[in-house]
Amino acid sequence: MDFNKLINRKDTGSIKWDKAERLFGSKDVLPMWVADMDFDNPDPVKDALTNMIRNEVLGYTFPKDSLYQSIVNWQAEHHGMDLKPDHISFSPGVLSSIAVVVQAFTQEGDGVLIHDPVYTPFSSMVKKNNRKVFRSNLKISNNKYVMDFEDIDEQMSQHEVKLFILSNPHNPGGRVWSREELDKLVTLCIKNNVLLISDEIHSDLVYSPNEMVSPVTLKEEYKKWVITLHSATKTFNLAGVKASFIIVLDRKLKAKIKAIQQQTELDIINSFGMCATEAAFSQSADWHGELIQYLDKNRKQIIDFFDKELPDVEYMVPESTYLFWFDASTLNLESSKIRKAFAETGKIGLNDGLSYGSNAPEFMRLNFAVPKVVLSEGLTRIKNVFDAYNIKHTESD
Ligand SMILES: Cc1ncc(COP(=O)(O)O)c(C=O)c1O
Incomplete structure (x- = not known):
């Protein structure tokens, strides 16, 4: 696979490319925001989809045994899960x-706990369902996010918290939570009668020597407390096919989830999603291996660049994900103006910390799943912004 290939995604309905102008207010912004990759999909996925379109009728479909099996095998090999279809x-x-x-496990007005910062839609999904969002601030230790267990315990017991939504690994900070951290978190969930959603959509994008741990694999009793969410879409760049799956190992939990899914017809995915997911998990492991190597090189390039060119800027080394989280506070700008400064002065579109909560308002998120030349261009644009503002400040001092 040629990850260096430049692909024109403009006018394809790509959110990242075609909505950038409206969001960032400038035509020639380099979009390095939304979490999908500017890489082509694995050949086996494209071949399977092409074959389906050419040779099959697109009538009603159901998930075939081979699709279930592709997930069972992937989860066993990559995440140590022993699943049945x-x-x-x-x-x-x-x-x-x-x-x-x-909807299955909380009532209107109940509390749902999430980290701060964390992937923006966690809070919006909870609010749209008329539940209350509570946030536990992540703390920074050695430039890494760590959980504040005392605070989590306190919030769970003080508010009517019924559910904790965990980004595992963490978007935007790239942390791969350790066995010990996850064990402590589930222990607190059980103590406070709180179910845990482990959102593992980034779990196949982990850099050695970090090790992804699914909390449901830690102890037999955790099966009653943990619901795991995963998908082939982040790993294989298939977000447009809209396909994912819920892993529940406890029969009673599963029955409640199934009931809501059936009431809302949300237990069905389309033929393209089924076909792409199966081809990804069953035939694209080589592509995945090459992807991780490429992303890891990009990760190193960013770290070298920041260390050399922007030594005063703090950042978090991503242990997973293709997202780089850095602190733009040395720009000395109001946090609400930082995104605009990158867009107007640097002509680069980044996600701003303010959209992930209130705990990291001056951080910015860079999506580095791009060809190397694009990454180099993006880094230069970022440096231009720091240079421009530092010069301005020196002049006004
Ligand atoms: C942590 C996390 N969960 C969920 C999603 C979105 O998942 P989906 O497109 O399957 O709804 C993303 C996308 O970036 C994500 O980062």
């Missing part, structure tokens, strides 16, 4: 799954 429920997206789980 019956543990898997399909769902159009991880966010739809979150909505379903929220």
Whole structure:
């Protein structure tokens, strides 16, 4: 696979490319925001989809045994899960799954706890379902996010918290939570009668020597407390096909989830999603291996660049994901103006910390799943912004 190939995604309905101008207010912004990749899909996925379109009728379909098996095998090999097809429920997206789980296990007005900062739609999905969002601030230790367990315990017991939504690994900070951290978190969930959603959509994008741990694999009793969400869409760049799955190992939990899914017809995914998911998990492991190597090189390039060219800028080394989280506070700008400064002065579109909560208002998120030349251009643009503002400040001092 040629990850260096430049692909023109303009005018394809790509959110990242075609909505950038409206969001960032400038035509020639380099979009390095939304979390999809500017890479082509694996050949086996494209071949399977082409074959389906050419040779099959697009009538009503159901998930074939081979699709279930591709997930069972992937989860066993990559995440140490011992699944049966019956543990898997399909769902159009991880966010739809979150909505379903929220509806299945909480009532209007109940509390749902999330980290701060964390992937923006966690809070919006909870609010749209009229539940209350509580946030536990992540703390920074050695430039890494760590959980504040005392605070989590306190918030769970003080508010009517019924559910914790965890980004595992963490978007935007790239943390791969350790066995010990996850064990402590589930222990607190059980103590406070709180179910845990482990959103593992980034779990196949982990850099060695970090090790992804699915909390449901830690102890037998955790099966009653943990609902795992996953998908092939982040790993294989298939977000447009809208396909994901919920893993529930406990029969009673599964029955409640299934009931809401059936009431809302959210237990069905389309033929393209089924076909792409199976081809990805069963035939694209080589592509995945090459992807991780490429992303890891990009990750190193960014770190070298920041260390050399922007030594005063703090950042978090991504242990996973293709997202780089850095602190733009040395720009000395009001946090609400930082995104605009990158867009107007640097001509680069980044996600701003303010959209992930209130705990990291001056951080910015860079999506580095791009060809190397594009990454080099993006880094230069970022440096231009720091240079421009530092010069301005020196002049006004
Ligand atoms: C942590 C996390 N969960 C869920 C999603 C979205 O999942 P889906 O497109 O399947 O709804 C994303 C996308 O970036 C994500 O980062």
